[in-house]
Amino acid sequence: MALPLRSSIYFTAVFLMAILAGLLTLGIRQYQLLKNYETVISQSEKMIFHFSIIREEITDSLLEGRFSNLSGINKEFEDINTKLSQILANKHVPDEYKLSFINQEVDLPGIIIQFRGIDKERIDTNKLRMLNREVRVLGDRLMMFDRVIVNHAKRKLIGFQNIVIGALAIVLFILVNVLVVFHRQVAVPLLFLGRQVKEVAQGIRASISLGKKSGEVSELAESFSNLLISKDQSSEGLAKHNRTHLAVESVAYSIVHAKSKENLFQDICKSLLVNDDYYLAWIGLPDMEHKKIRPVAVNGTNTMSSRECEEYMDILLNSAEERGGIYNSAMQALLKGEPVIQSDVLSGVPKGLRKNIPFEGSNLSCASFPLIWNKVIYGVLCIYATSRDCFEDTEMDLLTVMTTELGLAIYNYDVLAQLRQKKVLNKQIVSAVKAVLISISSSGKILSLNSEAEKIIGRKEQEIVGGSFLDFFVPLGEDPQTYKDKGIEALNSYMLDDIREMVVPQKDGSQRILRCQLTNCLVQQDDEQEVLCIGQDVTEQKRAVEDLSRNLDAERGRKIETFRASHLAALGELTTGVAHVINNSSNGIINYAQVLEDEAKDSAWSQGQIELLEKIIKEGERVADIVQKLLSYGREMEGLKETVKIGDVVSDANMLVKEHFKNDGIITTLHSMEGLPPVTVNVAKMRQVFIHLLNNARRALNLKYKGKDDNKRLEIKGEMAAKNGKNLMRISLTDWGVGIDPGNMSKIFDPSFSTKPPDETAGMGLAISKDLVEDHGGFLHVESELGDHTTVAIELPVN
Numbered sequence: 001m002a003l004p005l006r007s008s009i010y011f012t013a014v015f016l017m018a019i020l021a022g023l024l025t026l027g028i029r030q031y032q033l034l035k036n037y038e039t040v041i042s043q044s045e046k047m048i049f050h051f052s053i054i055r056e057e058i059t060d061s062l063l064e065g066r067f068s069n070l071s072g073i074n075k076e077f078e079d080i081n082t083k084l085s086q087i088l089a090n091k092h093v094p095d096e097y098k099l100s101f102i103n104q105e106v107d108l109p110g111i112i113i114q115f116r117g118i119d120k121e122r123i124d125t126n127k128l129r130m131l132n133r134e135v136r137v138l139g140d141r142l143m144m145f146d147r148v149i150v151n152h153a154k155r156k157l158i159g160f161q162n163i164v165i166g167a168l169a170i171v172l173f174i175l176v177n178v179l180v181v182f183h184r185q186v187a188v189p190l191l192f193l194g195r196q197v198k199e200v201a202q203g204i205r206a207s208i209s210l211g212k213k214s215g216e217v218s219e220l221a222e223s224f225s226n227l228l229i230s231k232d233q234s235s236e237g238l239a240k241h242n243r244t245h246l247a248v249e250s251v252a253y254s255i256v257h258a259k260s261k262e263n264l265f266q267d268i269c270k271s272l273l274v275n276d277d278y279y280l281a282w283i284g285l286p287d288m289e290h291k292k293i294r295p296v297a298v299n300g301t302n303t304m305s306s307r308e309c310e311e312y313m314d315i316l317l318n319s320a321e322e323r324g325g326i327y328n329s330a331m332q333a334l335l336k337g338e339p340v341i342q343s344d345v346l347s348g349v350p351k352g353l354r355k356n357i358p359f360e361g362s363n364l365s366c367a368s369f370p371l372i373w374n375k376v377i378y379g380v381l382c383i384y385a386t387s388r389d390c391f392e393d394t395e396m397d398l399l400t401v402m403t404t405e406l407g408l409a410i411y412n413y414d415v416l417a418q419l420r421q422k423k424v425l426n427k428q429i430v431s432a433v434k435a436v437l438i439s440i441s442s443s444g445k446i447l448s449l450n451s452e453a454e455k456i457i458g459r460k461e462q463e464i465v466g467g468s469f470l471d472f473f474v475p476l477g478e479d480p481q482t483y484k485d486k487g488i489e490a491l492n493s494y495m496l497d498d499i500r501e502m503v504v505p506q507k508d509g510s511q512r513i514l515r516c517q518l519t520n521c522l523v524q525q526d527d528e529q530e531v532l533c534i535g536q537d538v539t540e541q542k543r544a545v546e547d548l549s550r551n552l553d554a555e556r557g558r559k560i561e562t563f564r565a566s567h568l569a570a571l572g573e574l575t576t577g578v579a580h581v582i583n584n585s586s587n588g589i590i591n592y593a594q595v596l597e598d599e600a601k602d603s604a605w606s607q608g609q610i611e612l613l614e615k616i617i618k619e620g621e622r623v624a625d626i627v628q629k630l631l632s633y634g635r636e637m638e639g640l641k642e643t644v645k646i647g648d649v650v651s652d653a654n655m656l657v658k659e660h661f662k663n664d665g666i667i668t669t670l671h672s673m674e675g676l677p678p679v680t681v682n683v684a685k686m687r688q689v690f691i692h693l694l695n696n697a698r699r700a701l702n703l704k705y706k707g708k709d710d711n712k713r714l715e716i717k718g719e720m721a722a723k724n725g726k727n728l729m730r731i732s733l734t735d736w737g738v739g740i741d742p743g744n745m746s747k748i749f750d751p752s753f754s755t756k757p758p759d760e761t762a763g764m765g766l767a768i769s770k771d772l773v774e775d776h777g778g779f780l781h782v783e784s785e786l787g788d789h790t791t792v793a794i795e796l797p798v799n
Contacts, residue, residue: 012178019171026164033160036092037153043090044146047083054080055139058132084142093149240277240387244395247275248402255405261413265297268406272383273299279364280304280384282313286334286377293317293330293380316345316366316384330380333368337377339400341391342366345384367391369399373407378414381406436514438533439521444469447530456514456537458506469533473514476501501538512539553750582627590620626655641776643680646731646796647673650716653690657698665708666701671717676729677798685772692765693733693792700737700790711736721795728778729798734791740784748782 054076087093199205254267265283272281282298295317300309320328329342345364364386371379381403385391391399427437427450436456439447446467454461457472464472474480480503502514516535593616600610654670661668697714705712714735721730740748744755751767766782773780777797784790 012182016171016175016178019167019174023164023167023171026160026167030157030160030164033092033156037157040087040090040092041146041150041153043083043087044149047080047087048142048146050076050083051080051139051142055135058135087149094152240389241394243275243277244398247272247278248398250274251402252405255409258409261410261417262296264409264413266299268381269297269299273301277385277387277390278383279386280309280312280316281382282309283371283379283381284330285379291331293334296379320345329366329368330382333370333380334377337370337372339370339396339403340368341396342368363388365390367396367399369403371403371407371410373404373411376411378407378410434536436516436533436535436537438469440469440518440531440533442529442531446472452537456504456512456539458504458512473502473504476503476513480505502535512537513542514538556751582623586620586624586627590617590624593617593620641680641682643678644683645673645678646676646681646686646718646729649681649683649686650690650718650731653687653694654716656691657694661694661698661714664698664702665705665712666698667710667713669713669715671715673718673731676718676720679729679796679798681776681796686776689769689772689794690733692769693794696765696792697733697735697737697790700735700739702737704736704738720798723779723795727798728795730793730795732791732793734789736789739786739788739790740782741786745782745784 196205250271251268254264254271258264258267269281269283272278280298280300282295284293284295287294295310295313298306298309298313300312304312317328317330320330326332327342329340332340343363343365345366364384367383367385367390369381369383370377371381383399429435434452436453437450438453439449441447446464446469449457449461449464454464457464470483474483499515499517502516504512504514506512514535515538516533519532519534521530521532593613597610597613597617600613650670650673654668658668694714701712701714714733716731716733718729718731721728749767749770766780770780773794773796779795781793781795782790783793
């Protein structure tokens with residue numbers, strides 16, 4: 001039974017490591033033996049070398065008769081004896097060699113003693129010869145002992161070396177066998193496996209197999225084979241998913257770019273066939289009344305013409321109807337409201353008809369999807385495929401989402417169609433009622449307009465389209481430049497569905513009025529929200545209303561003027577009577593005072609008393625003068641014109657209001673008008689004009705200054721002027737009062753307009769004054785700055 005590959009590798013590795021450890025141990029042992037024997041041999045050789053030197057010295061001493069030197073050699077022999085004892089004590093020298101050497105006739109201590117006993121005076125020749133012989137014998141024995149030790153070391157080392165060599169041979173043999181087994185069991189199958197993998201990569205082989213081989217390599221090959229199968233399956237599944245995804249993307253592109261619903265259906269069927277797994281696709285609309293489906297678009301593979309596609313679709317539909325409703329997947333999808341898959345669609349098709357179908361003989365499947373949005377079914381999409389694993393769950397999920405988007409697209413087309421119909425109807429209605437219709441983008445750009453809009457703007461459509469709405473329309477009552485400076489924010493500030501009146505400037509400088517309403521349109525253009533401006537030209541209506549208002553104001557003014565005239569007439573009669581009484585009384589007072597003055601001059605009256613009488617006479621004359629002017633002012637003003645100095649008329653009017661001005665603290669500066677030429681006027685009417693203007697100035701100053709103030713002043717001056725080649729006399733009255741609001745400047749000559757509180761009598765001073773001045777061929781102008789001053793200028797023609 002073969003061990004597993006991993007166990008075999010582990011076992012082999014452990015075995016080789018054990019052998020290598022043994023070899024290492026043998027090597028270390030051999031090294032130690034070598035070192036030990038080298039030490040013993042070195043000691044022996046040194047001892048022999050030392051002994052050789054001593055022996056040579058002994059020989060020389062004996063031959064030369066230097067016996068005195070022999071007595072000193074005993075110390076050298078003691079050293080040799082010590083070295084010999086160390087060698088014999090070494091454990092690496094076998095005991096049998098030690099005993100053999102000791103048992104020999106070698107008496108080294110005796111030799112040492114003999115050398116010590118040599119007498120220098122008496123030399124025994126026999127003893128010397130015997131000593132010399134023993135020294136030679138000792139040398140031979142030492143040489144022999146050295147040879148024995150060396151030979152023993154050689155034998156030991158060579159024997160141990162043979163053991164090491166044998167062990168190496170055994171290890172090499174085992175290693176070779178292991179490699180052979182590894183080669184047969186692992187290397188060869190791996191090489192074979194690698195070659196098969198390369199062939200699979202090149203497409204020569206379809207799978208990997210080691211035949212009858214077993215073990216881990218075979219399992220590895222099987223794993224590789226399974227991986228290749230899984231890879232092929234994954235690649236095929238991924239490719240299939242990519243084909244489906246590509247078809248869905250193509251459908252999405254068609255949904256976005258289709259120009260009509262009919263084109264959308266054709267493009268959808270064509271886009272689905274981007275997936276090579278699909279052979280035929282068609283879309284039908286439901287006819288629930290007859291429980292049928294009406295095909296509106298069909299497309300097939302490139303090998304089929306449009307006519308063939310329609311024929312094949314008819315064959316499939318007729319076959320499904322003949323087999324019954326459960327085999328009609330399209331109708332089932334409509335009834336259930338969910339996708340339906342039908343396999344083996346061709347099983348119910350007669351064999352005679354199958355011959356004409358290009359995918360005859362294949363397992364044709366059909367997937368039908370209802371086109372639904374907001375629970376409303378708009379149609380059905382049917383897709384035919386022949387792949388064995390077609391219409392799997394992931395594919396169905398993608399297609400279901402796609403058909404949902406298609407349902408939304410159909411819904412949008414229907415809504416747009418309804419909106420277009422409503423838009424056409426609205427245009428017809430707008431045209432019938434002659435309404436202005438302008439389409440505006442959210443950025444304020446004019447997109448389109450009708451003929452009524454062209455009329456009110458006074459330009460052709462090509463001059464208007466693309467321009468800004470702000471350039472042609474300004475809200476009534478707003479400054480045009482301020483409105484344009486605000487930009488689109490100005491347009492956005494107006495609430496939608498609020499009715500507004502817009503001023504439409506014309507080329508000739510005139511203006512027309514558009515009453516309009518802005519409302520959002522459901523249709524977007526160029527990704528911008530479209531706003532509709534619907535309105536009517538109310539210029540003539542506004543003019544008619546203004547004319548009527550002016551006529552009513554004029555009528556009201558005439559009534560007020562008539563009432564005031566009658567009131568003034570009655571007041572004039574009453575004033576005339578009172579004035580006559582005052583005049584008579586003043587004349588009596590003057591006469592009596594004059595008599596008293598005459599008597600006082602003749603009598604012994606004091607000067608102070610006489611001055612009092614003179615003052616009485618003077619004041620009486622002043623009263624008489626005022627009464628006389630009042631009588632003149634109260635007379636009928638339809639009299640003839642007189643040539644007078646305008647300064648006298650101004651002075652008379654100022655005299656009548658002088659007391660009021662004095663009481664109010666108003667400082668009046670009346671410049672001299674002596675240099676002005678005379679004018680021909682109705683004195684009473686012109687005096688009335690100046691009284692009106694003086695009263696207006698007094699009221700303006702009193703509104704600004706409640707009491708006396710140095711700035712509470714009125715300035716009256718006259719000067720000559722020229723206008724349109726004519727000489728004019730200009731009398732201007734400037735007060736530094738409250739001024740006139742710029743918004744009221746256009747109304748100041750309106751008889752019905754007044755800034756006085758309701759509890760004060762509304763006057764018509766400026767309106768009457770303007771009419772009276774114009775009756776004299778003159779002009780009345782008003783210039784004012786709110787909070788600073790007001791200047792009223794009267795221009796009269798001179799003689």
